[in-house]
Amino acid sequence: MTTTVFVSGATGFIAQHIIKALIPKGYNVIGSVRSVEKGNGLVSQFGDKFSYEIVPDIEIEGAFDESLKKHPEITVFLHTASPFSYNVTNPEKELLLPAVNGTKNALAAIKKYGTNIKRVVITSSYAAIADASREIDNTQTIREDSWNEISWEDAKLNPVNGYRGSKTYAEKAGWDFVKNEKPNWSISFVNPTFVFGPQAFSSALKKDSLNTSSEVINTILKLNPDSPIPPQKGGWVDVRDVAKAHIIAFEKDEAINKRLLLNSGRFTAQSIIDILHKAFPEVAKNIPVGVPGSDKEVISTLATIDNSKTKELLGFELIDLKTSVTDSVNQILDARK
Ligand code: NAP
Numbered sequence: 167m168t169t170t171v172f173v174s175g176a177t178g179f180i181a182q183h184i185i186k187a188l189i190p191k192g193y194n195v196i197g198s199v200r201s202v203e204k205g206n207g208l209v210s211q212f213g214d215k216f217s218y219e220i221v222p223d224i225e226i227e228g229a230f231d232e233s234l235k236k237h238p239e240i241t242v243f244l245h246t247a248s249p250f251s252y253n254v255t256n257p258e259k260e261l262l263l264p265a266v267n268g269t270k271n272a273l274a275a276i277k278k279y280g281t282n283i284k285r286v287v288i289t290s291s292y293a294a295i296a297d298a299s300r301e302i303d304n305t306q307t308i309r310e311d312s313w314n315e316i317s318w319e320d321a322k323l324n325p326v327n328g329y330r331g332s333k334t335y336a337e338k339a340g341w342d343f344v345k346n347e348k349p350n351w352s353i354s355f356v357n358p359t360f361v362f363g364p365q366a367f368s369s370a371l372k373k374d375s376l377n378t379s380s381e382v383i384n385t386i387l388k389l390n391p392d393s394p395i396p397p398q399k400g401g402w403v404d405v406r407d408v409a410k411a412h413i414i415a416f417e418k419d420e421a422i423n424k425r426l427l428l429n430s431g432r433f434t435a436q437s438i439i440d441i442l443h444k445a446f447p448e449v450a451k452n453i454p455v456g457v458p459g460s461d462k463e464v465i466s467t468l469a470t471i472d473n474s475k476t477k478e479l480l481g482f483e484l485i486d487l488k489t490s491v492t493d494s495v496n497q498i499l500d501a502r503k
Pocket of ligand 1: 174175176177178179180181199200204221222223224225246247248249250264289290291292333357358359360361362377378379380
């Protein structure tokens with residue numbers, strides 16, 4: 167029998183890669199999207215192994231009920247939908263509440279109507295793992311069992327705190343649901359650092375700005391030689407590895423009740439700039455040079471990320487930064503032609 171996987175937020179950067187990886191493995195996929203237009207756009211890319219249900223807003227109580235009532239054949243539910251934007255004016259209303267209520271609504275619907283659902287995977291984040299202060303303390307080691315201890319009040323203060331808090335409290339809502347409701351399905355969490363890499367389909371590049379994490383590289387390409395170097399620094403992982411990890415999270419029993427901390431390495435904007443100057447010298451003439459190699463010093467001030475348990479469970483090599491950046495930029499440059 168073909169396994170049917172439900173993917174919430176199917177239009178997302180990560181979700182599209184998950185679907186792209188699921189279909190060749192023989193899975194049928196039902197995605198939730200916010201409109202018929204968005205759903206039809208995905209059907210034209212993925213073909214007849216993909217269908218969609220409309221969920222206009224994950225935050226509305228009962229958001230997923232009808233989709234699951236209609237599809238008792240679903241056995242796996244991947245919850246990726248959550249707002250990821252720093253362009254918000256009210257972090258509580260636009261980030262925290264939709265993330266937390268969206269997760270609660272998904273899990274409540276699965277318990278009530280997902281009669282055949284056995285495995286649930288929630289796309290959480292490194293933001294739920296690392297405290298902002300620990301992240302910039304190089305005496306600290308951050309592992310799968312670390313938690314961001316941000317308070318709800320602090321999370322309301324600005325968009326960055328709001329996003330970090332949204333992922334922390336949404337993941338906590340997931341663990342609490344399982345503890346309190348004792349459902350007859352198993353849960354796993356996927357916690358990536360910044361996700362880079364190409365879009366699943368180059369049609370996504372028609373928009374001037376990309377999803378929040380891909381925009382880190384896209385923004386660097388829009389700089390001019392005199393621009394200051396952007397302040398970004400952190401951990402990163404390629405989207406194709408994130409997609410594979412979501413599949414392993416429900417295929418392997420060792421992933422049950424685990425957090426998969428996905429991180430390939432550390433980067434700063436300078437790391438990306440250095441790769442661009444080497445791999446795309448013509449294009450890189452138009453962006454700053456900065457101080458080549460100075461990323462190492464900045465990275466040495468950051469906490470150590472130890473995700474050895476996750477890497478062992480995954481059992482595959484993670485894509486390196488040079489490959490991820492060059493694949494992303496080649497796709498962007500092709501689309502510009
Ligand atoms: P994305 O491209 O912005 O995708 C977000 C998805 O969620 C979209 O499908 C969006 O629908 C949907 N969504 C957001 N708010 C919604 C709402 N209120 N109602 C219905 N749908 C809603 O972001 P992404 O990078 O793929 O992120 C996917 C997941 O990975 C998120 O949970 C994010 O927190 C997590 N994550 C991302 C990164 C990263 O660096 N990219 C790192 C760690 C974790 P529309 O397209 O219709 O807006």
